[in-house]
Amino acid sequence: MRAVTVIPGVPESLRLRDVPKPSPGKGQALLKPIRVGICGTDKEIIEGKYGKAPEGSEYLILGHEAVASVAELGDGVDNVSVGDIVVPTVRRPFNCDLPVDFCPVGHYLEHGIWGLHGHAAEYSVTDARYLVKVPKDLLDVAVLTEPLSVVEKGIDMGLRIGQARFDWKPRTALVLGAGPVGLLATMVLRLMGISTVTTATRPPESLKAKLVLELGGKYVDSAVERVTGEFDIVVEATGSPQVAIEGLNHLAPNGVYVLLGVYPSGGSMSEVGGLMTSMVLNNKVIVGSVNAGIKHFEMALEHLRRAKEEFNNWPLKLITKRATLENYQEAYTWTHDDIKTVLEINPA
Known part of the structure; x- marks a missing residue:
């Protein structure tokens, strides 16, 4: 499968690679990303200022702002079903018994940022406990949920x-x-x-x-x-x-x-x-605040719904540039007038 990758610490190493398709393990979900948002954190990672590849990998797949469909489930998953539209939260804790978004630095991994592959790929995998279901009428703006x-x-x-x-x-x-x-x-x-x-x-x-x-x-x-x-x-x-x-x-x-x-x-x-x-x-x-958990993802979806209704689909107007895997480099260029750029991967 194709994925947008960098080598952390190496400036301008952004590449579209053919990489192995992941498989969901116990408690995990295989996702088929629909679109991924691009932000300043991606820019810093591309510039070599930040980021860490997963253990055993030389590269990191980008993409922490995502909306996806559930393609396959590992054993023991009962909170989502195949075909559900979801947004994944970013952080995954280790050696921390606090809510994950309050774990101190050094006690979490982050999809697409630190130690976990992200979702700027044709498929991605994540712990299903950290998925938030998206109503189908919010699919067009759900990529804004994470920010x-x-x-x-x-x-x-x-x-x-x-x-x-x-x-x-x-x-x-x-x-x-x-x-x-x-x-x-x-x-x-x-x-x-x-x-x-x-x-x-x-x-x-x-x-x-x-x-x-x-x-x-x-x-x-x-x-x-x-x-x-x-x-x-x-x-x-x-x-x-x-x-x-x-x-x-x-x-x-x-x-x-x-x-x-x-x-x-x-x-x-x-x-x-x-x-x-x-x-x-x-x-x-x-x-x-620089990260959030499921509660605030759910609050975000509710406010997106209200803003669509009360302000004439206002959230959709924030998406000012779209790119695909074929022209992925355009998604990772910035101008003063861009607001939110998204990478269309598997359009629904």
């Missing part, structure tokens, strides 16, 4: 922490960044009825700005205009340390700051002392 699950977890944890202190009812939100994660965060907040401002460095006539407006949010082009005011929730979705630090200035007393990125070293630290003092004196909270 949306990370958003769901971050906002859900933030709300729970805020409400644990007192009867906290957030009314305003600021989203920093209008890539796929920032736009999905805007979608979730608007579905919750929270007044939301989203900011990015794209002009008001850009598709990203228009998508914010379609949700009833306000868009600010941060290249020419500064955001003013304080917000009950601030969601950081750029992955920029400097933007993340500056965003703390906009967090209201008792507010919650949600970090949805992995941040490289760098950024000015000159104002951190004052910002931390403000955090302490005003009972502010910071939470982070």
Whole structure:
């Protein structure tokens, strides 16, 4: 079978290979991926900055954002059936008795990222316990479930922490960044009825700005205009340390700051002392989310359903580029105007 692969640690080793078709073992499911989403993590792996091949393999099959059909079942699987449409979660624990998305670094493997082959292939295999069924009417947007699950977890944890202190009812939100994660965060907040401002460095006539407006949010082009005011929730979705630090200035007393990125070293630290003092004196909270479990995958599917109904199939508009295995390299090139690229593997 064909699979999109890299050699971890070797920059620009992206290749389409013929590899052995996997077989499901006990408790596993053989999947026939329908489409796979591409994200910044894939870019870092391709650049040789991250990633680990499975034990005994020189290459890693990419693809951690996937929607697939169940092709075959190993012994002992009773939570899914052949023909079901599913999304697989990403992490698999070892030496960890916590929920898998709370296991510390070094105690999990990740499909398509760290130690487990991913789903950018004609077939893939995974532990069936970590599959989430997808209603057929969400098949067209279900590839967004994984990145949306990370958003769901971050906002859900933030709300729970805020409400644990007192009867906290957030009314305003600021989203920093209008890539796929920032736009999905805007979608979730608007579905919750929270007044939301989203900011990015794209002009008001850009598709990203228009998508914010379609949700009833306000868009600010941060290249020419500064955001003013304080917000009950601030969601950081750029992955920029400097933007993340500056965003703390906009967090209201008792507010919650949600970090949805992995941040490289760098950024000015000159104002951190004052910002931390403000955090302490005003009972502010910071939470982070980069992975999610089944609960937040299910929440993501419900919000995708609602967004399709309430915002005129809005989630589908996030998919701005499609490629196939025949022209797979196009899926792994990035421009400023792309939002979500998907690789069509076995169209349903």
